[in-house]
Amino acid sequence: xxxxxxxxxxxxxxxxxEVQGEGDYEATRRYRRRTTRYLAKGSVxxxxxxxxxxxxxxxxxxxxxxxxxxxxxKGEDPALRRRAAPRVEPSTRAKTSRR
Numbered sequence: 001x002x003x004x005x006x007x008x009x010x011x012x013x014x015x016x017x018e019v020q021g022e023g024d025y026e027a028t029r030r031y032r033r034r035t036t037r038y039l040a041k042g043s044v045x046x047x048x049x050x051x052x053x054x055x056x057x058x059x060x061x062x063x064x065x066x067x068x069x070x071x072x073x074k075g076e077d078p079a080l081r082r083r084a085a086p087r088v089e090p091s092t093r094a095k096t097s098r099r
Contacts, residue, residue, distance in 0.1 A: 038044070053059035 053062055
């Protein structure tokens with residue numbers, strides 16, 4: 001009986017928050033929670049090693065898929081190639097045009 005009430009309550013709550021798209025705050029919370037847990041586990045390197053291509057053919061297929069995806073892109077982000085310049089905070093004592 002308690003399980004049925006809990007299910008009904010969860011279903012009612014889900015109906016209230018059926019916001020989809022960029023306004024789906026609950027989905028954002030779930031994503032952040034899962035991502036944080038995954039990164040904290042420390043298995044990222046292990047999973048990356050498992051995702052590596054096992055054969056030359058598989059590597060070629062992956063490269064072809066990447067090229068096909070990039071074909072439609074506008075181009076690579078120039079910020080990726082640019083060396084990061086040191087950040088300079090604006091001075092609070094600078095003369096402004098308001099004076």
